[in-house]
Each structure stands twice: as C-alpha cells, then as structure tokens.
Amino acid sequence: MPLLGKKDDHEVKREIANAFQALLGADSKEKKKKIVRNNRRLLFSDTARHFIQLSVEKNADNPDFVQILLEYRDLLRRCESKGIDRTFEEDADTPVKIAEAVKKLLGSWSWEGRKRIIVANRGLLLSQAALSYLLHFTVRHEINSESVKKTQELWNLLRSCRKKGIDAAFAQLESDK
Numbered sequence: 001m002p003l004l005g006k007k008d009d010h011e012v013k014r015e016i017a018n019a020f021q022a023l024l025g026a027d028s029k030e031k032k033k034k035i036v037r038n039n040r041r042l043l044f045s046d047t048a049r050h051f052i053q054l055s056v057e058k059n060a061d062n063p064d065f066v067q068i069l070l071e072y073r074d075l076l077r078r079c080e081s082k083g084i085d086r087t088f089e090e091d092a093d094t095p096v097k098i099a100e101a102v103k104k105l106l107g108s109w110s111w112e113g114r115k116r117i118i119v120a121n122r123g124l125l126l127s128q129a130a131l132s133y134l135l136h137f138t139v140r141h142e143i144n145s146e147s148v149k150k151t152q153e154l155w156n157l158l159r160s161c162r163k164k165g166i167d168a169a170f171a172q173l174e175s176d177k
Helices: 009-025 029-038 046-058 063-082 084-091 094-107 111-120 128-140 145-164 166-176
Strands: none
Touching: 009 029, 009 046, 009 063, 029 063, 029 084, 046 063, 063 084, 063 145, 094 111, 094 128, 094 145, 111 145, 111 166, 128 145, 145 166
C-alpha cells in the first residue's frame, strides 16, 4: 500500500523533498516544529530516511551541507523516537550543551582525546554555533597567549572537521607533524 493513500511513489518522494526543503529553510524553532508536526507521516517514513541518505551521498563533496543534512536527520530521528514537543524543548538547551562540549574540548590536551570528544559531540561541535562560541570564548576571557593559541588550534580543527570530515582532518594533522 502506498505511503499516503493512493498517491504514487513519485508524488510521495516529491512531497518528502518539499517538506524537507521547507524544514531546511525554516528560520525559527516554531516553524520547524510546525513543519515536522504537519509532515510527520512523510518525514518519519523509510522513504524520507532513504531520501536524506541519498542527499548526503550526492553532496559528499560539500561537508558543510552534509553536516546540516545529518543534523536534520538526527532531529527527525529524535522527534520520531522522543516526540516532537520533547525534542524541540530539549533542543532549547543546545547552547548550554555546546558550551559544555567546547569546554571539554578546551580541557583536552591530546589529539586522541580531542578526536574522541569531537566524535562523541559531533552534532554540537561541528555546528557554526560551536565555532562562534569558541571565538567568543577567547574574546570574553582574557586568557594567556598559550590558551589563545590552543583555542585558535581548536577552532581551525573544528573548521577542518566540518569541511573534510573528522577522520580526514585528523589524518591531515598527522601528516603535518
């Protein structure tokens, strides 16, 4: 039986693409929440998961966009498993979670430890918000030059992880040594 009554497969895929594009383009938490709520049957389907995976593969040469797609994929997974309202309430805590993850990263002095932290907190640390937080952290705290250097290294590392992927960024670090 088709996903939505008597609609054909092509029409359903087009509706999923439109719903997902609307979600990507929404400029507020409330708009995103409304889009997910109104399109939950489409967006929580296997067809939608497949659509997102194909989009990730198609855009593999654009790591920043792939990261955005993965963040939305994870958002939809959380909405489906925890509920839409609960997920969006938890996401309101994201700035606090970013600050905590950045502070963990700042506290790690080994590259191996940093990689573990980045992998474990990928959704938070590879966001533009984390890069901004890291820059503002340096400005807000009048810290010594060694700390500034470390913060700049971490900013460059996170930026490289966003562009190239985590493994490729750390491989580049190894080859630069």
